């Protein structure tokens with residue numbers, strides 16, 4: 001639900017203004033090509049962490065990380081290490097096609113090991129079965145696996161789904177069905193005992209849309225319980241012809257009757273040497289102790305993720321541009337810079353913050369909110385049970401006079417935000433209802449801490465190499481940060497807000 005609020009003429013903010021020039025300075029640095037898109041696991045992310053810690057230090061915050069440092073390190077999986085000896089061969093009686101990892105096949109899913117000393121998978125002489133589009137969708141009476149035995153076998157399927165461009169298709173029109181995702185196709189094959197899934201671009205496309213280059217640049221894959229390999233159409237075409245698989249796909253497209261079958265004498269040999277790349281990354285934590293001794297043990301967390309998607313790859317909207325720096329100026333240098341400048345402004349006006357403020361920049365967000373998940377599970381300067389609220393800023397660089405605010409499910413939070421908006425002025429507040437669950441605020445919500453997310457909207461540069469600092473609206477960003485800080489000032493003294501320890505809320509079922 002969106003609502004437009006009309007404001008009285010802007011009043012002077014009670015807290016020192018956010019400095020838009022300093023703000024854009026941080027964004028320029030964090031989103032520079034030098035920092036290579038701040039991928040979790042990269043040395044550039046560590047440079048960004050050191051920079052943020054230096055800023056927190058210069059501002060005069062106290063270190064809030066582990067063992068008196070600014071940092072809260074944790075381990076995550078950042079892509080795959082590729083060993084020697086990977087191979088894939090598809091054969092029938094008279095012909096063999098040998099594929100090359102990265103150039104003619106790559107994994108959409110693997111079951112990687114912890115080191116490259118042993119193969120993560122080895123399959124010899126697996127019988128090969130054709131399973132159409134690999135869909136099991138009984139709700140629309142379409143099942144490529146109906147009556148098909150794939151137990152202990154390799155399965156070859158086409159990408160996407162039948163009739164994918166037909167708006168009248170019973171298979172969800174021209175939109176993909178939920179069953180068409182890699183995960184669902186993996187599940188359908190795995191549940192029936194398949195050992196390996198080969199995916200070929202379906203014949204309704206003239207070019208192979210596989211992301212071979214993206215895998216070469218940043219090896220990565222899902223872990224969906226069995227190896228799923230995308231194979232290049234040009235290489236396997238002679239075998240497709242021999243088995244008439246393109247013709248079968250066209251027949252399926254026509255009448256939606258599955259044409260699955262065992263492929264006589266066809267076999268697959270597969271050896272995989274892939275291991276998880278374990279890396280240590282760091283949240284950066286700075287503390288501004290509350291001004292009221294009776295309330296210092298209660299905290300407000302102000303956070304933003306500072307990692308981004310590096311050189312693209314799987315997390316990019318344009319994976320075909322893998323290798324280019326995805327600068328991540330809006331996502332989320334803008335939020336990171338805001339947190340730094342909010343800390344500076346709060347430090348200059350400490351008396352307004354009776355409760356403690358904890359400023360955190362998170363790593364690992366793009367890989368699944370990992371930094372914030374770590375934060376809420378680990379010892380913090382103020383325990384999570386005594387954290388009254390979390391404010392998250394993710395993509396706040398393109399406000400155009402407005403900001404989306406989600407998570408305002410409580411009366412006091414709403415009142416305080418509206419009062420803050422009155423003070424700061426000139427900013428339309430779009431209330432987005434409950435937490436949207438797409439950023440670090442949701443880790444706090446999961447830990448039963450109310451969390452508010454500030455967001456200025458998606459745009460054409462989202463997760464693309466064009467999310468550059470030149471496109472940041474610095475005055476608008478400063479205004480969003482000023483709003484968040486003014487909001488924090490009210491939250492820091494609002495006695496209606498309680499910690500989990502003091503509240504009577506029933507525990508979640």
Ligand SMILES: [Zn+2]
Pocket residue numbers: 305331332365394395439
């Ligand atoms: Zn983000």
Ligand SMILES: [Zn+2]
Pocket residue numbers: 331366463
């Ligand atoms: Zn992102």
